[in-house]
Ligand SMILES: Cc1cc2nc3c(=O)[nH]c(=O)nc-3n(C[C@H](O)[C@H](O)[C@H](O)COP(=O)(O)OP(=O)(O)OC[C@H]3O[C@@H](n4cnc5c(N)ncnc54)[C@H](O)[C@@H]3O)c2cc1C
């Protein structure tokens with residue numbers, strides 16, 4: 001379980017508990033947080049679950065796979081800490097994680 | 107959400123959504139997002155709140171994904187947003203004159219606007235023995251639960267139909283340790299979806315993973331005493347089988363519309379804003395036949411992208427916001443560690459250009475028609491896929507030598 005803070009583009013903050021075994025995208029969908037579309041349901045096939053990981057958390061969230069990186073390469077408003085949230089698995093070590101959501105997905 | 111004292115359900119507008127699948131769930135979300143405050147009622151034949159089907163033949167079948175993770179929105183979403191979800195119930199009739207729908211439990215519900223999001227159902231084949239225990243189709247959670255209960259390690263499974271669902275079932279059951287055979291009537295697998303080099307690749311991939319694929323095999327009968335024991339082909343070949351999964355395509359659920367006198371033609375006929383000829387009736391998803399300006403033809407698609415985008419378009423139109431849905435279709439399939447991503451429609455191509463090396467399990471097949479890029483099949487090749495989505499929409503013409511040249515980054519082609 002980890003407490004994760006999702007910050008919408010307009011600044012709205014959502015602090016929610018996400019169970020171990022889910023991914024960061026599912027944490028948003030399950031808690032009805034707007035701003036993540038997740039069209040493919042977490043298959044790393046749509047790039048509509050784009051988030052910016054807080055710089056302090058980049059290391060803990062791990063390295064994106066080659067496939068994820070190439071998907072991100074074509075996303076709008078790419079930043080240094082961009083990730084596809086369906087590819088970040090949640091466990092205790094992510095307790096306190098902060099992610100920001102882009103203005104649009106896809 | 108009832109606010110401002112709007113509690114009089116008699117005067118409130120009612121929008122009914124027929125079907126409670128992927129598209130229906132999205133439509134409900136969009137109706138609320140667009141500010142519709144009246145009643146929303148979703149009626150679905152299955153026992154589950156709207157869920158995502160893609161994982162059914164993939165991670166859900168192989169046991170790597172729990173049922174709760176299939177849901178489109180958490181089940182409590184509907185009540186929280188004042189959406190009535192009526193499950194285990196079939197809409198048996200759409201009466202456009204009285205503006206009512208009849209339900210299998212005898213209820214009749216009046217509507218102001220109705221959305222048909224009835225999806226599609228598996229194509230059944232009238233073969234002897236298809237009703238034997240051990241023979242399955244695959245469309246729903248219930249189907250997969252049935253299949254999984256029979257998937258003991260070492261059991262023999264015969265998959266009838268080498269389309270993408272059949273091949274995903276092959277990969278997932280292989281992972282569970284089954285002895286897997288795929289029988290396909292065409293001369294190659296996934297013939298409807300991809301070009302020959304890509305079919306060749308997937309046949310080789312499955313062979314490497316230990317699956318037996320036989321093409322050009324027409325199944326004649328499924329046989330067994332009290333349960334399935336073997337599958338018999340027209341050429342006399344016999345395949346021992348504990349389980350068979352039949353995946354030979356789908357048919358759109360268009361009968362309700364048809365019986366209500368709405369035009370149907372390989373799907374419920376709608377315009378680009380998902381409107382039928384009746385201003386109070388809309389349709390979205392697998393069940394529709396709709397125009398597409400990029401390809402200058404009408405389409406009936408079977409994909410999540412289409413279901414979601416049409417649902418958004420239809421819900422907006424129900425709220426009086428008319429947007430045309432005109433996008434490049436896209437789709438994916440996961441088999442073993444291979445991700446196939448398809449964009450566009452390859453029908454009518456006159457040239458295939460390959461980029462990359464199939465033996466590395468990483469390449470793309472581009473489809474050109476008179477020099478114009480119309481589709482791509484990308485195998486573990488994300489840049490090829492992502493760039494093509496943009497290039498296809500722009501009717502781009504790119505020299506085949508450039509497309510094939512790995513030293514030219516895909517990204518530079520869209521700039
Ligand atoms: C095994 C499998 C794997 C797939 N994999 C992929 C994939 O990888 N990528 C992809 O893009 N697409 C995939 N698809 C296709 C995708 O799931 C469909 O295109 C999508 O579900 C269509 O959504 P829909 O809302 O139009 O219809 P559906 O999801 O089929 O929902 C329609 C619902 O309406 C109900 N219904 C129908 N008639 C009535 C009635 N009269 N009364 C009440 N209820 C009714 C049905 O029971 C059903 O629950 C897959 C499909 C399957 C079956």
Ligand code: FES
Nearest residue numbers: 042044047049086
């Ligand atoms: S949900 Fe589609 S890529 Fe993450």
